[in-house]
Amino acid sequence: MARQRPARPMRADARRNYDKILSTARIVFTERGTDASLDEIARRAGVGPGTLYRHFPTREALVDALMQDWTDRVSADADAAIATDLPAREMLSDWFEHFIEHITLHRGAASKIAAAMDDPASPMYRKCQVMADANRRVIDHLEARGELRPSVDPVNVMRLVSGVATVADSSCTDLDVTPMLDVVVDGIVAD
Amino acid sequence: MARQRPARPMRADARRNYDKILSTARIVFTERGTDASLDEIARRAGVGPGTLYRHFPTREALVDALMQDWTDRVSADADAAIATDLPAREMLSDWFEHFIEHITLHRGAASKIAAAMDDPASPMYRKCQVMADANRRVIDHLEARGELRPSVDPVNVMRLVSGVATVADSSCTDLDVTPMLDVVVDGIVAD
């Protein structure tokens, strides 16, 4: 496995700008979604556009940096769901809803995550894998308990739930995901 | 119900430009997806940007105009699926796959359709309803045959399948939708 390189410490002003950009991006993405103007982020962060570009060469790189917090929480949510030892239906519903809640935190994020999941070239790929692993743990656990249909593929479950998130996210109405998730859950658990 | 207004005939040059823009859009959308530059479409159609804008005030209006063909075909596909009288699983799989094939004809279209489905303000709303009706016919038919789980909502099925289409469409790899559809089908048909 490739090791994480030890990330040479940044110069003080660089570090300050980096953090300022990130916190500003969080605000602007919350206001306008992940397709908000990068120019506006730079302006409100008080840096030149070139500075933003130096730290985050692509929009995805910026989204990726913001995702750091979630992946940890998503991972924790999966383990918490497993720990409850609830029946399969309840466990899956809880897990799926938590997952969707996280990846729809900023408008437009869900579709970017769904796309990055199958794109190793994406800056977000690694974090998608962390989330996919979290999902796999839940599925594997229920699989071991014999409560799932044969040949349920965790990766496809992940894609399907991401699809639900994307639909809910891009809908202008505040869509309730529960009915859609119920169908997915019914399609996964054994009769 | 609101009547279709009888659409006064266009001036000859307007008609010609309208058609030329549409056929060019079809080509450009095929090449670059539904987020392609409108400027390029106007240029290649040999009209000024203002002309494109006059006929199609928004990108969605242009996509909507291109969708005309599909909605008919999608509707026909639904009735054809019903006519086969296959078992529920096969009928649903066939119908879903045909539906997805159509709405992913141009990259980016699936997500626009999924979004328009719950947005009466969208120019594409009516055509989405035609497709939703087609889906409802299939579901209702199987419902009447007693082969579905109780309380399967056609609208949610539609959203779910659109979600699958969106995921497949935005994935850079040529994703096979069958495994995801299998889960959905299992979640719909009675045990």
Add this chain to the structure above:
DNA sequence: ACCTGAACACCGTTCAAGT
């Protein structure tokens, strides 16, 4: 009634000049 194309505002991206 419809078209043209210049004009404008906005945005992502690059890069030479600075510290």
Add this chain to the structure above:
DNA sequence: ACCTGAACACCGTTCAAGT
């Protein structure tokens, strides 16, 4: 090593002038 901000290319949108 990092930042700045001007410059560029591109795009959607508008509108005055033309037929």
